[in-house]
Amino acid sequence: MKSNINFLILISALFIASCGSGENEKTPKVDVETENSFNSEEFDFVLPQPISLAKAFQASGLSYNQSFTNSADNNKKYTTKVKQLLNLGVYSTDLAYSAINEKEQEARAYLKVVQELGNSVGLKPVFSDKKMIEKFDQNLNNMEAIEDLIYDIQEKSEEYMDDNDIRYLAVVQFSGSWTEGMYIGIMDYEAKQNKNLTVTIIDQINLLKNIIKGVKTYPTSDETLTFVIKKLTDILKTYENFPSVKKANESSTFVFPELSKVELSSLGTKVKDLRNYIVN
C-alpha cells in the first residue's frame, strides 16, 4: 500500500512539475499557501478582558449607576450580526460592571442577554450551556463565584474564536466592550469630576490603535462596522491632537498627559456619540 501511495505521489509530482511555468519552477505552490496561513503579523497584540476594563475603572473610584448601562430589553433590537457582536461586547462590560458592584439581579439579566447574543453570533458551543444561568443562581450571594463564571465565559469564548480562526469576531465584540467602558467612565467623571478616572480613560485610549487594527480585519464589508471604524479613528485622532497629549509625546522623558476640561469634554462627546450609535 505504502509503495502504491509513493508511486501516486511521484506521478503527481511529475505532473505538477510538467505543468509548471518556468517562473514558478522554484516555488512549490503548496508551501507558499501554508507559509502565508501560518505566519503571524510582525506586530500583534493581546487585548484585555471586558472585566479587566471594568475593574480598572472601579479601582479609580468609578461608582455604580444603573442608568449608565444599556437596558437588557434593548437586546431584541439587534438583528444584524455586527450589531449583535458590538452589543455582545457592550453587555459583557455591563455584566462585569454589575457583578463587581454586587448588583446580582442586574448581572443576571445581562448574563441572559450575553448568552442570547452569544448564541446568535455563532458562539453556541460556548453559550448553549443551559446550566449557565443555573450556576449563576446557585451563587447569587457569592460574588467571587460569579466573577469566576464571568472569567470562565470570557476564556472559553476567546479559545473558541482562536481555535476556529474567527479572532476578528472577538475584536469587534471588544470594540463594543471598550466603548461601553469608556462611556460609563466618562459619564461618571462628568457627574463627579473624579480626576482619577481621567487616568484610566487615557489608559484605555491606548488600546484604541489595536482595536481599530483588529476591527479592520473583519472579512466582509459592513456599513455599521465602517461607521464604527470611522468613529473610533476620529476618537483616536482627536485624542492624539490634544495639546496636552502632543506635549507629553514630544517630551524626551516619560510624561503622562493631563487632559484639560475642554479636551475631556470633546472626548466625552465623541465617545457618547459612538456608544449611542452602537446601542440604538
Place this chain on the structure above:
Amino acid sequence: MKSIKLILPIFAFALLLLSNTIADTGNSLDARLNTYKYECKQMIKPARYEGSRITYYAASKEVQKKTVEAYFLLNTEYKLAFSGKECSTKTSVRIYDSADDSKRTLLKEVKSIQGKNVVVSSKDLSETFAKKVTKTERLKVVYIEYTIGANVTKNEAAVLVIGYTDI
C-alpha cells in the same frame, strides 16, 4: 489521450492525499500548541487568565522578529508565560516599555525559550521600569519582541499566556 484519462484521476487522488497530509500536519501543530498553552495557563495559576497569543512564523533562512503588545491595565502583578517548545532554533524574548526604537527601554531579556516554558513577572519589569524610566508612573504596556534564530525549516510558533493576580 488515453494516458491523460488515466493520469488525471490518479493525480486528483494523489493531490487529495497530499492536502490531507498537510492538513494533518497543521492540526497536529495546533494540538501541540494547545497543550503548551494549557501548560502556560497552569504555570501562571492562581492568576486570573487575561489572554493569550500564539505567534506563528514560517520556515526561513533569515533571523525573524515578531512583536506582541500587551497591557497591564490593573495595578497588580501580571504573569507572562512563554512556551518555546515548538521553536527549533534559539528564540530570545526581549520585553520593552515602548514600540519606538529610539525611546524604548529593555526591561527584561530571556536569552532563549527554545524547548521550554518560562514565566516572567511584571514585578521584575516594573522594578526595572522604575529604575530606568520613571518612578512617578507605573508600567502599563509592554512590547514583547521575539527574535527567532535563522534556518527554521518548518512552520513553528511561540506561545504567550497572560494573567494577573486578582484585585
